[in-house]
Amino acid sequence: MKEKAFGVVYALLTLFILGACSTEDVVTNNSDPKVSVSTTVKPLTKKEFSEVGTSGLTSSSKKDFHTVHMILTLRGTDYLSNIQVKLPNYKEAFNNIKDDQQIRYWFGSGADKEQENKNIYTREFVLYTKGLTDKQIKEILSAAKVKTSWVVKDTQAKDQSEFAAGKNIKFEAK
Known part of the structure; x- marks a missing residue:
């Protein structure tokens, strides 16, 4: 017993x-995908500056421009479908700085790439930074939000997340 x-x-x-x-x-x-964001701000090279149109600016130089390179990576996406990512509108953010009448966002590009179990979103743009401090640039980049949403394949449950775009910002000097 x-x-x-x-x-x-x-x-x-x-x-x-x-x-x-x-x-x-x-x-x-x-x-829930794992999200990582990396942003690098660096001065233009001579070659890059030679390709920048500076009409409308008086006595501009290479040191007046910076490149911003942002990489957003979502890992663990094999279990997800209908992934939507809304990145910040940096053109609007930099061209509408309070008490600043200057066009700051010069031009930019981006790419979205799906790989095995991760999605990578990159944005690169050139800024006219004359008169801006690194602190001001960082504040604008940090204030921006990334919005993501997805559907879990197994359960069809919808989920979303929002986080600061400027989490890891590095300034490089050349």
Whole structure:
């Protein structure tokens, strides 16, 4: 009789442990992609500056311009579908600085790339930074928000996230 009671307790304990390890936790762990953002601000090279049109500016030089390169990576996307990423409108942010009548966003480009289990979004643009400090540039980049949304493939649950775009900003000198 003791052996049967011990066997029943053992079986219940095993079921309890297996129940705690349900597949719901696995789906939840895979439903949120890991997000990383890296932003680098650096002066233009001579070659890059030679390709910048400076009409309308008086006595501009290479030191008056910087390139901003942002990389946003979503990892763990194999379990997701309908991934939407809305990146900040940097042109609007830099061209509408309070008490600044200067056009700051000169030109830019971007690319979106899907790879195995990750999506990579890059943006690169040239800024006219004469009269701006690194602190002001960082404040504008940090204030911007990235909005993401997706659907979990297994459960069809919709989810979304919003985070600061300027989390990791580095300034490089040449």
